[in-house]
Amino acid sequence: MIKGRIHSFQSLGTVDGPGIRFVVFMQGCNLRCGCCHNPDTWDMTQGKEYTAEEILSKVLRFREYFGEKGGITLSGGEPLVQSDFAYEVFRLCHENGINTCLDTSGSILNDSVKKLLTVTDRVLLDIKYADDESYHKYVGCSLEKPLEFLSYLNEQSVPVTLRQVIIPTLNDTAKNIFFLNKLSKKYSCIDKTELLPFRKICQVKYDEMKIDFPFRDIPVPIKGKMDELNKLIN
Numbered sequence: 688m689i690k691g692r693i694h695s696f697q698s699l700g701t702v703d704g705p706g707i708r709f710v711v712f713m714q715g716c717n718l719r720c721g722c723c724h725n726p727d728t729w730d731m732t733q734g735k736e737y738t739a740e741e742i743l744s745k746v747l748r749f750r751e752y753f754g755e756k757g758g759i760t761l762s763g764g765e766p767l768v769q770s771d772f773a774y775e776v777f778r779l780c781h782e783n784g785i786n787t788c789l790d791t792s793g794s795i796l797n798d799s800v801k802k803l804l805t806v807t808d809r810v811l812l813d814i815k816y817a818d819d820e821s822y823h824k825y826v827g828c829s830l831e832k833p834l835e836f837l838s839y840l841n842e843q844s845v846p847v848t849l850r851q852v853i854i855p856t857l858n859d860t861a862k863n864i865f866f867l868n869k870l871s872k873k874y875s876c877i878d879k880t881e882l883l884p885f886r887k888i889c890q891v892k893y894d895e896m897k898i899d900f901p902f903r904d905i906p907v908p909i910k911g912k913m914d915e916l917n918k919l920i921n
């Protein structure tokens with residue numbers, strides 16, 4: 688029986704997908720983003736093993752809170768690193784009428800991931816920067832990867848919420864928002880764009896792990912910045 692490595696759970700999440708959600712933070716990530724607030728999910732040898740049935744039984748305990756929109760969200764880390772296991776979790780959730788949502792950087796697209804997307808009701812796709820150079824420098828892959836992923840989601844008509852963490856000096860510009868607008872114009876699967884402010888509460892995790900937080904000197908967005916950028920979204 689396939690098992691997955693899980694970092695932690697959040698039972699009543701309200702920011703990772705529609706409605707109230709049971710959020711599963713999975714262990715493992717193929718990228719190393721400078722802004723990462725969960726570096727403790729990177730190491731695949733950490734976390735705890737669960738079967739898909741064990742995850743389902745946890746989710747079912749919160750079913751009454753989900754209403755029409757809520758359900759399960761797989762986040763991380765990068766859930767696509769454990770796509771076979773993620774498929775089993777979502778398949779069981781669908782059998783039980785639970786809405787499924789995938790929070791991903793969209794940097795892996797293989798047959799296993801494609802299968803996972805057949806049981807995915809929504810993707811929260813993080814587009815981190817608008818240019819390839821920043822992707823290589825601050826993420827660890829090319830911008831082409833999430834764009835190929837997005838194109839596939841569009842072909843398969845999987846609803847997408849586009850998300851971006853706004854990082855002062857790196858992507859807090861109108862130009863950046865116009866790039867997101869361009870994507871939502873091009874791909875009809877995108878029905879929402881969300882901007883999230885860069886935060887530094889993760890500093891303590893980096894300190895505990897005794898590794899450098901690459902964005903330690905970057906400030907959080909100044910007051911009013913998020914409103915200003917949100918107004919540019921169309």
Ligand code: SF4
Pocket residue numbers: 716717718719720722723724725726728763764765792
């Ligand atoms: S993809 Fe997510 S978990 Fe992985 S390094 Fe980037 S921010 Fe962190």
